[in-house]
Amino acid sequence: MEALNGFRLCVISFLIFLTTLTQTLSSTAFHDSEYEDWESYVNIPNTILTYGSEMEEAEWQMVQKKGNQFVVNGQPFYVNGFNTYWMMVFAADESTRGKVTDVFKHASSVGMSVCRTWAFNDGQWRALQKSPSIYDEEVFKALDFVVSEAKKYRIRLILSMVNNWESYGGKAQYVKWGNAAGLNLTSDDDFFSHPTLIGYYKDHVKTVLNRVNTFTNITYKEDPTIFAWELMNEPRCTSDSSGDKLQEWIKEMAFYVKSVDPKHLVEIGLEGFYGPSTPQRFQFNPNSFAQQVGTDFIRNHQVLGVDFASVHIYPDSWISQSVGDSHIPFVKSWMESHIDDAEKYLGMPVVFGEFGVSAKDPGYNSTYRDTLINTVYKTILNSTKKGGSGAGSLLWQFFPEGTDYMDDGYAIVLSKAPSTSSMISLQSTRLALFNSLCSERCHWSCNKKKVLQKVLYQEDEL
Ligand SMILES: *[C@@H]1O[C@H](CO)[C@@H](O)[C@H](O)[C@H]1NC(C)=O
Ligand SMILES: *[C@@H]1O[C@H](CO)[C@@H](O)[C@H](O)[C@H]1NC(C)=O
Ligand SMILES: *[C@@H]1O[C@H](CO)[C@@H](O)[C@H](O)[C@H]1NC(C)=O
Ligand SMILES: *[C@@H]1O[C@H](CO)[C@@H](O)[C@H](O)[C@H]1NC(C)=O
Numbered sequence: 001m002e003a004l005n006g007f008r009l010c011v012i013s014f015l016i017f018l019t020t021l022t023q024t025l026s027s028t029a030f031h032d033s034e035y036e037d038w039e040s041y042v043n044i045p046n047t048i049l050t051y052g053s054e055m056e057e058a059e060w061q062m063v064q065k066k067g068n069q070f071v072v073n074g075q076p077f078y079v080n081g082f083n084t085y086w087m088m089v090f091a092a093d094e095s096t097r098g099k100v101t102d103v104f105k106h107a108s109s110v111g112m113s114v115c116r117t118w119a120f121n122d123g124q125w126r127a128l129q130k131s132p133s134i135y136d137e138e139v140f141k142a143l144d145f146v147v148s149e150a151k152k153y154r155i156r157l158i159l160s161m162v163n164n165w166e167s168y169g170g171k172a173q174y175v176k177w178g179n180a181a182g183l184n185l186t187s188d189d190d191f192f193s194h195p196t197l198i199g200y201y202k203d204h205v206k207t208v209l210n211r212v213n214t215f216t217n218i219t220y221k222e223d224p225t226i227f228a229w230e231l232m233n234e235p236r237c238t239s240d241s242s243g244d245k246l247q248e249w250i251k252e253m254a255f256y257v258k259s260v261d262p263k264h265l266v267e268i269g270l271e272g273f274y275g276p277s278t279p280q281r282f283q284f285n286p287n288s289f290a291q292q293v294g295t296d297f298i299r300n301h302q303v304l305g306v307d308f309a310s311v312h313i314y315p316d317s318w319i320s321q322s323v324g325d326s327h328i329p330f331v332k333s334w335m336e337s338h339i340d341d342a343e344k345y346l347g348m349p350v351v352f353g354e355f356g357v358s359a360k361d362p363g364y365n366s367t368y369r370d371t372l373i374n375t376v377y378k379t380i381l382n383s384t385k386k387g388g389s390g391a392g393s394l395l396w397q398f399f400p401e402g403t404d405y406m407d408d409g410y411a412i413v414l415s416k417a418p419s420t421s422s423m424i425s426l427q428s429t430r431l432a433l434f435n436s437l438c439s440e441r442c443h444w445s446c447n448k449k450k451v452l453q454k455v456l457y458q459e460d461e462l
Contacts, residue, residue, distance in 0.1 A: 059073060060151070060154075060224050060225070061073055061224050062224040062263055062264070063077055063156065063224070063227050063228075063265065064265070065265060065307045065308060065348065065349065067347060068342060068343055068347055068348055068349055068387075068388065068389040068391075069349055069387065069389075069391065070265075070308070070349055070391055075435050075436065075438065076387070076434070076435050076438055077113075077391075077435055078380070078384045078391055078392055078431040078434055078435055079113055079114045079351065079391060079392025079393070079394070079431070080111060080112055080113060080114075080377075080392060080393070080424065080427045080428040080431050081107075081112050081113060081114030081115060081116065081155075081392060081393070081394040081395070082107055082112055082114075082115055082116070082394055082395045082396075082397065082398035083115070083116045083117065083353075083354060083394050083395065083396045083397045083398065084103050084115060084117055084397055084398050084399065085116075085117055085118045085168075085397065086117075086118070086406060087100050087103065087115075087117045087118075087146045088117070088118060088119070088121065088128065088139065088142050088143045088146055089121060089126045089139075089142070090142075091142035091143070091145045091146050091149075092126050092138060092139045092142035093126075097142075097145070099400050099402070099403060100145065100146055100149055101149055102400035102401070103115075103398060103399070103400050104149055104150060104152070104153035104155055105153060106398070106400060106414050107153070107155060107398060108153040108154060108155060109414075110414065110421060110424045110425045110428055111424070111425055111427075111428025111429055111432060112155065112398075112424070112428060113154070113155060113156060113428070113432075114155065114156050114157070114158060114227055114392065114394060115150060115155050115156070115157055115158070115394075115398075116157070116158040116159075116160065116230070116353060116354075116394050117146065117157060117158070117159065117160070118159075118160050118163070118168055118233070119143060119159035119160060119161060119208050120160065120161055120162050120163065120168060120169065120204070121139065121168045121169060122162070122163075122168060122169025122170065122173040122174070123169045123173040123176070123177070124168055124169050124173075126139060127139065127169070128140060128143065129169075129204055131177060132177050132181075132200045132203065133200070133203050133204075133207070135207065140211065140214075141214050141215075143208075143211075144211070144213045144214045144215050144216075145215060147213055147215075147216070147220070147223065147225055147226070148213060148215035148216045148225075150225050151216070151223075151225040156224075156225055156226065156227035157225060157226050157227055158227050158228045158229075158230055158267070158351075158353070158394075159208070159226060159228075159229060159230065160230040160231075160232065160233045160269055161201070161204060161205055161208065161229065161230060161231060161232065162174070162201060162204070162231075162232050162233070163232070163233045163234075164232055164233055164234045164235050164236055165233070165234065170188075171188050171189070171191035171192075171232075172188045174191045174197045174200055174201065175187075175188050175190055175191060175197065177197075177200060178190070178194060178196050178197050178200075181196065183196060185197075187239050189237050189238070189239040189240070189245065189294075192235075192237050192245050192246055192248075192249040193245055193248070193249070198249075198252070201253070202253075202256055205229075205253070205256065205257055205260065206260055208220060209221040209229070209257070209260045209261045210260070220261075221260065221261035221263065221264065222263070226264055227264075227265065228264060228265040228266060228267050228307070228308070229257050229261070229264055229265070229266050229267075230266075230267050230268070230269040230310070230353075231250065231253050231254065231257070231266070231267070231268050231269055232268070232269045233269050234269060234270070234271050234312065235249075235250075235268065235269060235270060235295065236271075236293040236294055236295060237249075237293070237294030237295070238292070238293050238294055239294070240294050241276070241291075241292040241293070241294055242276060242294075243275045243276055243277070243294050243295065243296040243299065243300075245294065246294045246295060246296075246300070247296070247299060247300060247303070250268055250300055250303050250306070251303050251304070251305075254266055254268075254303050254304065254305030254306050255304065255305050257305065258305045265307040265308060266305055266306055266307050267306065267307065267308050267309070267310045267351070267353075268300055268301070268306060268309075268310055269310055269353070270295055270297065270300060270301075270309075270310050270311070270312075271295065271311065271312040271314075272297050272309075272310070272311030272312060272334070272338055273285055273290035273291060273293060273295050273296075273297060274290070274291060274296070274297050274298070275291055275294075275295055275296025275297065275298075275299065275300075276291065276296060277296050277298055277299040278296070278297070278298050278299075279291075281297075281298075281337065281341075284333060284334060284337040286315060286318035286319050286330060286334070287318055287319065290318070297309070297311075297338070297341065298341055298345055298346070301342075301346050301348065302345075302346065306348075307348060308348045308349045308350065308351060308391065309338065309341075309342050309346060309348055309349070309350040309351070309389075310350070310351055310353045311334070311335075311338045311350060311351075311352050311353065312352070312353055312354040312355065312396075313331055313334060313335070313352055313354070313355035313376065314354070314355070314356075315327035315330050315331060316357050316358060316361050321361050321362060322361060322362040322363045323357055323361045323362070323363045323364050323368055324363055324368075325368075325371070327372070328371060328372065328375055331355075331372065331375050331376065331379075332375055332379055335352060335376065335379045335380075335390070336379065338350050338352075339379075339383050339388060339389050339390040342389035342390075343388060343389045346389075348389065349389050349390075349391035349392075350389050350390060350391060351391050351392050351393070351394065352376060352380070352390075352392070352393040352394065353394050354394060354396040354397075355372070355373075355376050355393060355394075355395065355396060356369075356372075356395055356396040356397060356410040356412070357369050357372050357410065358408065358409030358410050359409045359410075360409035361409070366417065366419070366420070369412075369420065370419055370420055370423060373395070373420060373423055373424075374423060376393050377393065377423065377427045380392060380393050380427075380431075381427070381430060381431075384430075384431065384434055385434070387438070392431070395412060395424075396410050397410050397411055397412065398411075398412055398414075399411040399412065399413050400413070401413055401415060401416075
C-alpha cells in the first residue's frame with residue numbers, strides 16, 4: 001500500500017514536472033548538450049524552482065547519506081551551492097548585517113541550496129573565539145543570525161571549524177595561544193599533534209555544536225539547517241609528508257565530532273591531493289608538490305566518521321596563474337578521478353567544495369570563467385544522471401553588491417554577471433528536478449529515468 005501510494009505520487013509529480021519542463025524547453029532555445037549559448041537560458045520560469053522548494057517546504061529534515069548519495073525527505077540531494085566565508089563577521093555589525101540577507105536572497109533566487117561558510121574567527125578582529133574557550137557573545141549571536149537567516153531562504157550550511165591558513169586566525173593562532181600558555185611550539189603543524197592544542201580545538205567544536213541558537217532556540221547539533229561540519233578549511237601538514245600526522249588528527253577529530261553530534265554529516269575540508277598511499281594516482285595531481293603536503297585523498301577519506309569527500313579545484317593557483325583553456329582538461333580529469341574514487345574505493349558522495357577563478361589572473365576574461373563553471377557543472381550532471389558520487393559543487397565565491405572591498409578576485413556578483421547567473425539557475429533547476437523526480441521509492445530503474453535523461457540532458461542516443 002505504502003509502495004503503491006509512493007509510486008502514484010511519483011507518477012503525479014513527474015507528470016507535473018514534465019508539463020512544466022516541456023513548456024520551459026519550448027520557450028527557451030535549448031539546442032544542444034554543450035550549452036554553448038548561455039544567454040539563451042536567461043528566462044527559466046520560476047515555476048520550476050518554486051516547485052522544487054515547495055517539495056522541501058513540507059518538512060525541513062536533516063540531510064543524510066545513503067551509499068554514494070545524499071538524501072533528504074526520501075529524495076536524493078544533489079547540490080548546487082556556493083561559498084561566502086565572511087557571513088558571521090558581516091552579521092556581527094549592524095551596518096553590514098543586511099549583506100548576509102542579500103547573499104541568501106540572491107543565492108536562493110538562482111536556486112542554490114547550500115552555502116559553505118566559516119564558524120570560526122580566532123583571536124582576530126571580530127573574533128568569535130577571543131582566546132581558548134573565551135567567546136564573544138555578540139559574534140556568536142551573529143553566527144546564530146547566519147544560521148537562522150539561511151533557514152528562512154531554505155539554504156543549508158556547511159560550517160567549517162578552523163582554518164589551515166592564517167586568515168581568521170587558523171592553526172597559527174592556536175599555536176600562539178599554546179605558546180602564550182607556556183608551551184614551546186615552533187611549528188604551526190603542532191596544531192595537529194600537541195595535546196593542549198587538540199584540547200583547544202575539541203573545546204571549540206563542542207561549544208559550537210552545543211550552542212543554542214538565540215534566534216531559533218534550536219541547538220546547532222539538532223538543526224537540519226546545518227548540512228555538515230567541516231573539520232578544517234584546506235588542512236595541510238607539510239611537516240609530515242608521510243601523511244601520518246594529519247591522518248591521526250582526522251581520525252581523532254571525526255570521531256570526536258560524531259561523539260558530540262551523531263546526527264550531522266562530517267567532511268574534512270581537503271583540497272583533494274593524492275598522497276603516498278596511492279602513487280598510481282599522482283598523475284592526476286596538479287603538480288608534484290601536491291603529493292608532499294601531508295594529505296592523502298583516499299586514505300584520509302577512509303577514516304571512520306567521515307561521511308563524504310571534499311575536493312577543491314584551483315588550476316590557477318596550482319598549475320599556473322596565467323589562465324588558459326589548457327586548465328579546462330585538468331578540471332575535468334581532476335573531477336572525474338575523484339568521482340571515480342568516491343564510487344569505487346570510498347562509497348561516498350564527493351562535493352567539490354570550492355572552485356573558481358580570479359579576475360586578477362593574467363589572461364582572465366569572463367568567458368573563461370563561464371567555461372570553467374560550465375565544465376564543473378557538466379561534470380556534476382554527468383555523474384548525477386547516473387546516480388553517481390558527484391554530489392555537487394560550491395562556487396568560490398558569491399558576493400552581494402557593495403562588498404567589492406572584500407573581493408579577492410574570485411567574487412561573483414549576480415547582477416554584474418548575467419550569463420553566469422543563468423548558468424547557475426539552469427544547473428540548480430536541473431538538479432532540483434532530478435532530486436524531485438527520483439525519489440528512492442521510484443528507484444533508478446523505473447522507465448522515467450530514460451525520459452528524464454532525454455528531457456534534462458538532451459541526449460541523442462535515446
Ligand atoms: C624550545 O624548543 C627549541 C627547539 O625545540 C629548543 O631549542 C629550545 O631550547 C626550547 N626552549 C625552551 C625554553 O624550552
Ligand atoms: C526561545 O525560548 C525562550 C525562553 O524559553 C522564549 O521566551 C522565546 O520566545 C523562544 N524563542 C523562539 C524563537 O522560540
Ligand atoms: C578568454 O580567455 C580564454 C582563455 O585564455 C581565451 O581562449 C579566449 O580567447 C578569451 N576570450 C576573449 C573574448 O577574450
Ligand atoms: C560523461 O561521461 C561519459 C562516460 O560515462 C564520458 O564519455 C563523457 O565524456 C562525459 N561527459 C562530460 C561532459 O564530462
